[in-house]
Amino acid sequence: MPSPSSATAASAATIVELRTRDADRTQQEILRAAMHEFAASGLGGARIDGIAERAGVNKRLIYYYFGGKDELFLAVLEQTYADIRDAERELHLERLSPPDAVRRLVSFTWEHYLAHPEFLTLLNSENLHRARHLKTSSRIREMNSPLVQTLGEVLERGRREGTFRGGVDAVQLYISIAGLAYFYLSNNHTLSTIFGRDLMAPKALSERLSHITEVVMGYVLRD
Incomplete structure (x- = not known):
């Protein structure tokens, strides 16, 4: 005992x-x-x-x-980034062929933004404050580095295999993927009004994902 x-x-x-x-x-x-x-x-x-x-x-x-409220806001921002980075790791892009990996990242980013509109709203708010909270974070860059590294490795594999063109910067490509989804969704109210179309209708959302995928793949694939 x-x-x-x-x-x-x-x-x-x-x-x-x-x-x-x-x-x-x-x-x-x-x-x-x-x-x-x-x-x-x-x-x-x-x-x-x-x-x-x-x-x-x-x-x-x-x-x-x-x-306090500012510290809590930063913690929320860090959590939202941690959530998307954790989900991206589950994609296991390193196991996919380079074209499939990029297509999967595009569709995941789009689906994540659709499922988590609060992420876009929080980013809008932080941009209004010129990222003053994120600038004090010691975690944000560490969170993003693995994704950029993995995407860079996918692009290099594609270049070596002859499916991707060379000279594609992983950071620039990811910003383009995120931007093509982010702008559409965060501005859907004004864009829908201006163009007289419901850009959040299921058909419109499906068309947008196809468009983003074609734009991105048209850039990375060799002619």
């Missing part, structure tokens, strides 16, 4: 582990609530009281875990 001292130590360790799990869960609940609040109201319009109500926590916990 374990000695009383070892049993006490084990019990204390269990309590610490449970508290850590509870703290992690609470922080995630706060982050998700804040994500919706910031997306709905912007940085200026969001209120800590509203975030606390959404999360079902005392607002003092928000200050305890995150410091």
